[in-house]
Amino acid sequence: MPLYLNDDQAMLQDSASEFMKNEAPVSHLREFRDMNCKDGFGHALWKQFAEMGFTGILVSEEDGGLGLGNVEAGIVLEEIGRNLTPSPFLTTSVAGVEGLNAAGKDMRDRWLPGILSGDTVLGLAIDESTKHRPENIAMKAERSGNGFRLNGKKQFVIQGGSADMMIVAARTGGTAGETDGLTVFAVEKDAAGLSAESARLVDSAMAAHVEFDNVEVTADAVIGEVDQGWDVLTRMLRAGRVGSAAETVGVGAGAMDMTIDYLKQRKQFDKVIGSFQALQHRTAHLYSEMEVARSAVIKAQQLLDEGNDGAELMVSVAKAKAGRATNLAVREGVQMHGGIGMTDEYDIGLYMKRDRALAEFMGDANYHANRVAEMNGY
Amino acid sequence: MSDLETFRAETRDWLETNCPAEMCEPVRDDDDVFWGGRNATFKNEAQKAWFEACVAKGYTVPEWPEAYGGAGLSPVEGKVLKQEMARIKARPPLSSFGIWMLGPALLQFGNEEQKVHYLNQIARGEIRWCQGYSEPGSGSDLVSLQTFGEDKGDHWIVNGQKIWTSYADKADWIFCLVRTDKSDKYRGISFLLFDMESEGVSTKPILLISGNSPFCETFFDNVKVPKHQIVGELNRGWDVAKYLLGHEREMISNMGGGDGSGSLGKAMKPSLGTDAMGRLDEPILRAQLAELDVDALAFKAMAERFMDELKTKKNHPATPNMMKYVGTELNKRRHELVMSAGGSEALEWESEASGGGAKSRDWLRTKANSIEGGTSEVMLNVISKRILELPDG
Numbered sequence: 086m087p088l089y090l091n092d093d094q095a096m097l098q099d100s101a102s103e104f105m106k107n108e109a110p111v112s113h114l115r116e117f118r119d120m121n122c123k124d125g126f127g128h129a130l131w132k133q134f135a136e137m138g139f140t141g142i143l144v145s146e147e148d149g150g151l152g153l154g155n156v157e158a159g160i161v162l163e164e165i166g167r168n169l170t171p172s173p174f175l176t177t178s179v180a181g182v183e184g185l186n187a188a189g190k191d192m193r194d195r196w197l198p199g200i201l202s203g204d205t206v207l208g209l210a211i212d213e214s215t216k217h218r219p220e221n222i223a224m225k226a227e228r229s230g231n232g233f234r235l236n237g238k239k240q241f242v243i244q245g246g247s248a249d250m251m252i253v254a255a256r257t258g259g260t261a262g263e264t265d266g267l268t269v270f271a272v273e274k275d276a277a278g279l280s281a282e283s284a285r286l287v288d289s290a291m292a293a294h295v296e297f298d299n300v301e302v303t304a305d306a307v308i309g310e311v312d313q314g315w316d317v318l319t320r321m322l323r324a325g326r327v328g329s330a331a332e333t334v335g336v337g338a339g340a341m342d343m344t345i346d347y348l349k350q351r352k353q354f355d356k357v358i359g360s361f362q363a364l365q366h367r368t369a370h371l372y373s374e375m376e377v378a379r380s381a382v383i384k385a386q387q388l389l390d391e392g393n394d395g396a397e398l399m400v401s402v403a404k405a406k407a408g409r410a411t412n413l414a415v416r417e418g419v420q421m422h423g424g425i426g427m428t429d430e431y432d433i434g435l436y437m438k439r440d441r442a443l444a445e446f447m448g449d450a451n452y453h454a455n456r457v458a459e460m461n462g463y
Numbered sequence: 464m465s466d467l468e469t470f471r472a473e474t475r476d477w478l479e480t481n482c483p484a485e486m487c488e489p490v491r492d493d494d495d496v497f498w499g500g501r502n503a504t505f506k507n508e509a510q511k512a513w514f515e516a517c518v519a520k521g522y523t524v525p526e527w528p529e530a531y532g533g534a535g536l537s538p539v540e541g542k543v544l545k546q547e548m549a550r551i552k553a554r555p556p557l558s559s560f561g562i563w564m565l566g567p568a569l570l571q572f573g574n575e576e577q578k579v580h581y582l583n584q585i586a587r588g589e590i591r592w593c594q595g596y597s598e599p600g601s602g603s604d605l606v607s608l609q610t611f612g613e614d615k616g617d618h619w620i621v622n623g624q625k626i627w628t629s630y631a632d633k634a635d636w637i638f639c640l641v642r643t644d645k646s647d648k649y650r651g652i653s654f655l656l657f658d659m660e661s662e663g664v665s666t667k668p669i670l671l672i673s674g675n676s677p678f679c680e681t682f683f684d685n686v687k688v689p690k691h692q693i694v695g696e697l698n699r700g701w702d703v704a705k706y707l708l709g710h711e712r713e714m715i716s717n718m719g720g721g722d723g724s725g726s727l728g729k730a731m732k733p734s735l736g737t738d739a740m741g742r743l744d745e746p747i748l749r750a751q752l753a754e755l756d757v758d759a760l761a762f763k764a765m766a767e768r769f770m771d772e773l774k775t776k777k778n779h780p781a782t783p784n785m786m787k788y789v790g791t792e793l794n795k796r797r798h799e800l801v802m803s804a805g806g807s808e809a810l811e812w813e814s815e816a817s818g819g820g821a822k823s824r825d826w827l828r829t830k831a832n833s834i835e836g837g838t839s840e841v842m843l844n845v846i847s848k849r850i851l852e853l854p855d856g
Contacts (some may be wrong), residue, residue: 087774088767088771089768089775217556245508343729343849347854360854363852367845368851369785369788369842369847369850369851370788370843372785376785380673380761380762380765381760398760399764402756402760403761404759454753455758457753458728458742459742461756462726462741463729463752
């Protein structure tokens, strides 16, 4: 498969680009931030995502979706990144749906229709410490009658306070550090003993600290097999990581384009500052890094869609590289904007904030560089 | 089976029959690479057999038309052949500036007679070419070059000096930028081909920091060049040169892991210590190697994307400059880490164990990557002006 978008994908890119630009540009994020929205995103927009068909990209045709892949999901995510659009797309329609795709038919029928119609929001309850360490999950799920009793705490559950259901990874066996013994559960928002405390993040998104205090679930709540949840989790993480890499590239591209435009307008010493070689070289370097990152992301998406064994490695490469390149884009962006880059009025600072939050989601560049070393055997 | 799958199966069979096992070993010495030319000698029978099989099949230049010595493969077939050769780690049957640089320029700018004559010679490895571009006073500002060809009716008389001519002392012919009009800087240069055995041509190898001499100074003292040996139009050689530089940059950018050199961290593990978890026990070096792996694998994806886009002309014409910049900087970083990971053993310059100082000499050689074929700084200028369209100062 050639490493560029085919005609159908290019059409999707055009419509996603138009949609985000018109319906959810950066001003939309500002609006929700300034009204101190408790969800951190707009439900009306989420319905529009559904009308556009975006919410069904990774849902199989059998389940009423489009049956497309990570390349297509990434196209939408890149435009989300470019416009800083707040939405549950990455958590619900990408990582969440990939989790549900591993579930039985009853579970899929229970949750996928609501996602397809833009009514349902999912929360991903994975992280237990301040850094992403899924292999160290310790939260307990003990057998209780016909089902399980969940006890423990999760954090950095994006939109957890607004979620209709949480996908929760907990330990039914083994000890922290082992991949065996994990089980993934679907826990409904009104389950007794479940509490979520939301906090606004630097990028205006809402994330919850979630507590499970003797939360009882039935055996039907298990996604995949008991003790074999690592497989489900891996599937979710791959889609979520490569998806967040695509969104990150969008953030970086948006910040870079805005900065280049500024370099072409701003005058000092009677000259457009973009004519200064000190800035040209840094900008050209940034552009190169972004192109490398973009290539890594589409390669990872294609490998994942092909079911290639090399996908896991490339997903981590993509997440790490997109993180490094976009971080450079937002830092150079603020610096090259000078004083106004520090003002809330200008958008460049919002890109810097989003980059920071996205980097942390499902493992930052350090985490993934370390994984690359591990997968390469050193 | 689709046509392409059939082609892949046939290619596998053909390689199985024609590529000797010795030709799938890694390149260790200079003479493991076959450059062709009038004075070429084969290192062994396997090298000869592999080369001759490829010439007969058109596989020294698989995507060139059959009339010019190629196999006329489509771009996708060419990619399949490349993948299948990479799978068995087959060495290139012939390495040549004729294939990488002059050939593409001739295909684009040569007349039919020149194509038939020179391209077939290149495909059969009969003539070894060198490139006469840089001059002592014209490095990054190449277009200021002064080597002059005086019009003498049916020929030019060329006088001047070139520098950094790769393997000029081993080459049979040169493709050379010569000023044919002193009044116009850009439109006063012609692209000439001539025999290095012509009277008045002399070369002098330059000893580099690596201790090797892959480059020469080349002198022209009243060298007679017939008029039919011009490629493209008179005084429009800069167009040919720019096109060809694109190919050179593409070639140089293929270093740096774009060629699939694999994980350096993995390769260095046996010679470095590991901790109880099996991790390299020098954590900061390990982190640097991990970052290199990330960048090298990402760059490999970009090289693949670049080639795919090139075939459909989707990419910006200045993209090779970006590839060159990123690839060469990455390769320099890789070799810095080869030295760090190699420790004191990598410092050995002449011992047998070190392969005659291979690591340290290769490390020093890579410092030229971001200078030759356009410096990194020139690449950044081109990216900012042509791709990003930032204004001139």
